[in-house]
Amino acid sequence: GENVEQHPSTLSVQEGDSAVIKCTYSDSASNYFPWYKQELGKGPQLIIDIRSNVGEKKDQRIAVTLNKTAKHFSLHITETQPEDSAVYFCAANWVGAGGFKTIFGAGTRLFVKA
């Protein structure tokens, strides 16, 4: 079945360093890849997304890259700050015969040490 693998499960970085989270998806029909940030006790918040016709997208300190051939996409956070500490989820979405589907990765707990 469809699957999204996310690594690492936990990531600890020093403030100011970069953080990279990687995901791999299995279904080649996936065409939309959002990244969510979830703080404790809150719902996921969309922070950046990328569509299958684009290879890279950047928004200030956050960037996402997509390699369709390898079915990989990654989240890059530069100049990390303590407030970046949260759980990050990747997801792969598509619209197929069965309707709209989303598969989430298992999540990455990011700790940014001051």
Add this chain to the structure above:
Amino acid sequence: GAVVSQHPSRVICKSGTSVKIECRSLDFQATTMFWYRQFPKQSLMLMATSNEGSKATYEQGVEKDKFLINHASLTLSTLTVTSAHPEDSSFYICSARVVVGDTEAFFGQGTRLTVV
């Protein structure tokens, strides 16, 4: 981005009672809403997909008589946990998808349900 409002954010109820959780899309119409359950330190588990005006589609293993979903309008879906038990305690999250063509979905704030 679009705003999805979920209420209540926290609820405590006694075993055997029912609890209703509301999910509203505030500034857009959502033909499809999704209900997720999240256990501590785990990812989101899709429970059901709710389409306006029709019956919800439940994922395998989710009891539809236990988790009643109603999507009566393009801006409101409700999840009712019936005859709640302590094992139903969890974090429930809804998301809503915009009307036509878009694959984006926006999440509510989540509801922490505790059954005592």
